[in-house]
Amino acid sequence: MSNAEQLWEEQPDMEGLFLGDDEADRETYRAAIEQACDIVLGEFLENATPYSGAAPEELADTLAEFEMLPAEGDGLEAALDRASPVLRNSVGVSDPHCIAHLQCPPMVPALAAEVLLTAANQSMDSWDQSPAATHLEQQFISELCALFGYDETKSDGVFTSGGTQSNFVGLLLARNRILIEEYGVDAQKNGLPPEARDLRILCSEAAHFTAKQAAAQLGLGESAVVTVPTDTEYRLSVEAFDEAIVDIRANGNRPFAIFATAGTTDFGSIDPIEPLADRARKYDCWFHVDAAWGGALALSDAHADKLAGIESADSISVDFHKMFYQPISCGAILVRDESSYDLIDRNAAYLNPERDDDAGVPNLVSKSVQTTRRFDALKPFVTMQAVGREGLASLMEYTIDLAAEAVELIDRDPDLHVIHDSPLNVVLFRYVPESVPADATREAWTGRVNEAIRDSLLEDGEAVIARTTVDGINCLKLTLLNPRTTREDIRSLLQSVVARGTEFETNPDELYS
Numbered sequence: 001m002s003n004a005e006q007l008w009e010e011q012p013d014m015e016g017l018f019l020g021d022d023e024a025d026r027e028t029y030r031a032a033i034e035q036a037c038d039i040v041l042g043e044f045l046e047n048a049t050p051y052s053g054a055a056p057e058e059l060a061d062t063l064a065e066f067e068m069l070p071a072e073g074d075g076l077e078a079a080l081d082r083a084s085p086v087l088r089n090s091v092g093v094s095d096p097h098c099i100a101h102l103q104c105p106p107m108v109p110a111l112a113a114e115v116l117l118t119a120a121n122q123s124m125d126s127w128d129q130s131p132a133a134t135h136l137e138q139q140f141i142s143e144l145c146a147l148f149g150y151d152e153t154k155s156d157g158v159f160t161s162g163g164t165q166s167n168f169v170g171l172l173l174a175r176n177r178i179l180i181e182e183y184g185v186d187a188q189k190n191g192l193p194p195e196a197r198d199l200r201i202l203c204s205e206a207a208h209f210t211a212k213q214a215a216a217q218l219g220l221g222e223s224a225v226v227t228v229p230t231d232t233e234y235r236l237s238v239e240a241f242d243e244a245i246v247d248i249r250a251n252g253n254r255p256f257a258i259f260a261t262a263g264t265t266d267f268g269s270i271d272p273i274e275p276l277a278d279r280a281r282k283y284d285c286w287f288h289v290d291a292a293w294g295g296a297l298a299l300s301d302a303h304a305d306k307l308a309g310i311e312s313a314d315s316i317s318v319d320f321h322k323m324f325y326q327p328i329s330c331g332a333i334l335v336r337d338e339s340s341y342d343l344i345d346r347n348a349a350y351l352n353p354e355r356d357d358d359a360g361v362p363n364l365v366s367k368s369v370q371t372t373r374r375f376d377a378l379k380p381f382v383t384m385q386a387v388g389r390e391g392l393a394s395l396m397e398y399t400i401d402l403a404a405e406a407v408e409l410i411d412r413d414p415d416l417h418v419i420h421d422s423p424l425n426v427v428l429f430r431y432v433p434e435s436v437p438a439d440a441t442r443e444a445w446t447g448r449v450n451e452a453i454r455d456s457l458l459e460d461g462e463a464v465i466a467r468t469t470v471d472g473i474n475c476l477k478l479t480l481l482n483p484r485t486t487r488e489d490i491r492s493l494l495q496s497v498v499a500r501g502t503e504f505e506t507n508p509d510e511l512y513s
Helices: 003-010 023-047 056-064 076-081 084-088 108-120 131-147 163-183 194-198 210-217 238-250 273-282 294-299 338-344 354-359 378-412 442-459 487-506
Strands: 156-160 199-204 225-228 254-261 286-291 315-319 331-335 416-421 426-431 464-470 473-479
Touching: 023 076, 023 084, 056 084, 108 378, 131 156, 131 331, 131 378, 156 163, 156 338, 163 194, 163 199, 163 210, 163 254, 163 286, 163 315, 163 331, 163 338, 194 199, 199 210, 199 238, 210 225, 225 238, 238 254, 238 273, 254 273, 273 286, 294 315, 294 378, 331 338, 378 416, 378 426, 378 487, 416 487, 426 442, 426 487, 442 464, 442 473, 442 487, 473 487
Parallel strands: 199 225, 199 254, 254 286, 286 315
Antiparallel strands: 156 331, 315 331, 416 426, 426 473, 464 473
16 A cells, blocks of 8 residues: 555544535534524523623532543534533623623624634735735724824734733834834844833823733833823823923933823723823823723714824724624724834744735734734624624714713612713712621721622622722722613612612621621
């Protein structure tokens, strides 16, 4: 037997394992997708409503029944069946009472796009792995840049895994720029010079933790980030900023990046973008705007003015898996000047050789900190084709109006107190205990009761709401991204909050059990 014949004899059984021309393979694919659909519609939508209430130890015990790396499998149908308890005990992001985090209900057009992009499995690092996908992403980025007021002929961008990666890239570009232009050092090739110790990033004290995380990953250290106090609306205080930058310069340090936020995680606050853009020009700083949450406001005629000045940003983070209602993960980093990507450019012979650049072949790998990268641009593309900008904007506008109505409902209840009225779709509030046990302070008791309310709603599977701290005291948080949530949903939830708070006051021992 020849080597070729022996290899053919030894080829493993692949029936029904890959997409191919064989009709049996196609039928297996159809059946698998249908079975997966049934699990989503049954186990997920019907049981994750909004959570099963299973405790961590219960979930660990349930999944311990399955061997993760079995020596032999027993077929696709059985394998998918074993995913049922995972879906059943997931957070029901489409449920109107799942309103804790910036975790949106994904739109059906985007879910359909996921089926397409996972089957096609295009890798966005080189054109020959993703020809049509590369051009679609480029065109989508171009129109997205225009949406934020950038010049389409000069700006650029690339899809990312989300705000964390986008913020990292924005500050990476800022670091490389200052080191080359001011110190003549190419950090990508030669690492950080001693002068890098003096570099400083300014952001609000309410900014996302990824500003400090990125500084650490860039070799500058978290201490390179100077957090500026906020005003009464939890926006970066311009007056405090001016004081901070004077102090930084007086200490011999170099402010090189200003990190503004359009939608802080806890408060949904939007920093004063235009004044910060002016200061970025004055002090020759890179101006980055983290619009991972609030960037969707650009779609809306009613709310786009809240982003005034964002067109002056050197880079912008945008997340589609928040108010664009796309499945995780889906984000983008935009740059006002496409030449900024020269700061991280590289060529690999097997992916994007220089001859491709000369020939005009678009390989996106040099714009990204990822190599293999999903074709996530297909999701917002299909969504936009289905509902359009106006349709998407109307969903977002509804949720912002709903947040305002929630504030009104809370204000009317003497047992509840609004902490912050956000320009976005988030509401922070507390249940206010009427009495305090003798062995507790009012602040500590208030925090304990509110945390217990949140925990009990989750454990009973009634609602998934968030908790955070303001002025050191626990409070409750509604993140109203879901357009299916109604005023009546909010009303009933607030009634449950009050009822549980009253119960804990009546039976304080429950909080210590």
